[in-house]
Amino acid sequence: xxxxxxxxxxxxxxxxxxxxxxxxxxxxxxxxxxxxxxxxxxxxxxxxxxxxxxxxxxxxxxxxxxxxxxxxxxxxxxxxxxxxxxxxxxxxxxxxxxxxxxxxxxxxxxxxxxxxxxxxxxxxxxxxxxxxxxxxxxxxxxxx
Amino acid sequence: xxxxxxxxxxxxxxxxxxxxxxxxxxxxxxxxxxxxxxxxxxxxxxxxxxxxxxxxxxxxxxxxxxxxxxxxxxxxxxxxxxxxxxxxxxx
Numbered sequence: 001x002x003x004x005x006x007x008x009x010x011x012x013x014x015x016x017x018x019x020x021x022x023x024x025x026x027x028x029x030x031x032x033x034x035x036x037x038x039x040x041x042x043x044x045x046x047x048x049x050x051x052x053x054x055x056x057x058x059x060x061x062x063x064x065x066x067x068x069x070x071x072x073x074x075x076x077x078x079x080x081x082x083x084x085x086x087x088x089x090x091x092x093x094x095x096x097x098x099x100x101x102x103x104x105x106x107x108x109x110x111x112x113x114x115x116x117x118x119x120x121x122x123x124x125x126x127x128x129x130x131x132x133x134x135x136x137x138x139x140x141x142x143x144x
Numbered sequence: 145x146x147x148x149x150x151x152x153x154x155x156x157x158x159x160x161x162x163x164x165x166x167x168x169x170x171x172x173x174x175x176x177x178x179x180x181x182x183x184x185x186x187x188x189x190x191x192x193x194x195x196x197x198x199x200x201x202x203x204x205x206x207x208x209x210x211x212x213x214x215x216x217x218x219x220x221x222x223x224x225x226x227x228x229x230x231x232x233x234x235x
Contacts, residue, residue: 033195034197036199038203039204069235075219079215079216082212083212086208086212097212099208113192113193113194114193114195116204117193117195117200117201117205120208120211121204124204127215127219130222131218132222134223135221138222138229138230138235141229
């Protein structure tokens with residue numbers, strides 16, 4: 001398993017890089033509507049920041065900050081939200097993943113579809129982020 | 145039998161290279177891929193989805209079913225790794 005390597009350079013570089021990467025990950029997800037970006041890329045970026053934490057803090061401290069069970073739960077719940085976003089319009093009388101029929105009061109038409117894309121992008125981001133951290137944890141735990 | 149692999153690969157390569165001459169040019173407006181649904185996406189994406197980035201509106205809205213499958217594949221890969229490598233030991 002990955003262990004903490006005592007070095008002031010690594011500590012300082014990671015403490016500066018991790019928040020920046022996380023902020024950039026959020027920007028990439030949110031900016032998906034207007035430019036390059038979206039759920040997949042933003043999710044992977046966020047997962048990279050967690051993996052960097054794992055590498056520089058070691059197992060105990062980083063598992064306290066972001067438990068492996070949270071990664072699995074995040075991956076599964078992201079997928080669940082995506083599925084529900086697909087099924088909700090069916091319940092409201094539309095087709096599968098037809099965001100125009102999402103049962104959200106107050107918005108309609110293009111705005112509703114915009115909202116549907118936002119929900120889906122976030123759920124993709126959660127799912128991808130959780131899966132990447134899960135993969136890293138499983139592979140790192142396997143190296144004994 | 146191993147010497148047979150090289151001429152077979154060369155033949156396959158020649159066939160593939162010949163086939164590429166039949167492909168439309170990149171960005172050709174009359175190509176079948178650009179003639180059916182692409183103009184619809186380009187014209188209607190702002191009006192229907194309010195999203196300036198056509199890639200996002202195609203990825204998450206018009207072809208949302210495809211993206212659902214992609215996300216499922218990633219989740220399934222992660223879960224398969226978990227199940228194979230951790231075999232009942234939990235996280």
